Amino acid sequence: SVDTPNILKFCLVIKSELVNLGANTKDSAKEDDIATGIKDIEQLQSMWTRFKRKGLGDNLSSFRNALALGQLNDDTLNNGIMLSTVHTMKGLEKDIVFLIGMCEGVFPDYRAKSKVELDEERNNAFVAITRSRRWIFVTYPEKRMMPWGDYKYHPASRFFLDMQ
Numbered sequence: 001s002v003d004t005p006n007i008l009k010f011c012l013v014i015k016s017e018l019v020n021l022g023a024n025t026k027d028s029a030k031e032d033d034i035a036t037g038i039k040d041i042e043q044l045q046s047m048w049t050r051f052k053r054k055g056l057g058d059n060l061s062s063f064r065n066a067l068a069l070g071q072l073n074d075d076t077l078n079n080g081i082m083l084s085t086v087h088t089m090k091g092l093e094k095d096i097v098f099l100i101g102m103c104e105g106v107f108p109d110y111r112a113k114s115k116v117e118l119d120e121e122r123n124n125a126f127v128a129i130t131r132s133r134r135w136i137f138v139t140y141p142e143k144r145m146m147p148w149g150d151y152k153y154h155p156a157s158r159f160f161l162d163m164q
Contacts (some may be wrong), residue, residue, distance in 0.1 A: 011045040035141035097132035103140040
């Protein structure tokens with residue numbers, strides 16, 4: 001079921017089938033493919049378990065979204081640079097944060113017209129800014145190259161101006 005999947009049972013059944021296939025084959029190329037399949041199923045099982053532990057949802061749609069947003073990545077790597085979106089940083093903090101693109105039309109998004117939508121965008125900006133423990137650098141471009149090749153000038157975001 002898409003709404004209430006039993007991924008752990010699914011993984012167990014598929015892994016068992018792959019093990020049986022591996023026991024009955026003499027072709028080394030197929031054995032390699034089967035071993036890769038087993039590793040993939042184990043990774044799916046691990047990611048589903050992480051998804052459930054983090055309380056990110058119960059259905060395949062939520063799982064897909066969490067996977068696409070990088071919310072299921074291992075949190076064990078704390079050194080180096082992390083490239084992220086505002087949405088995937090919820091609940092996380094970093095010593096130094098660069099918040100780029102704080103111009104009108106980007107933050108808040110040009111599609112946010114109603115008070116409710118603008119309040120949600122303002123809340124997202126607040127979340128982004130509060131991800132920094134020590135330093136935050138907020139930037140915006142004076143102009144951006146648009147997909148059709150023209151340059152468009154952008155004023156600073158109203159949220160950026162409110163912070164000054």
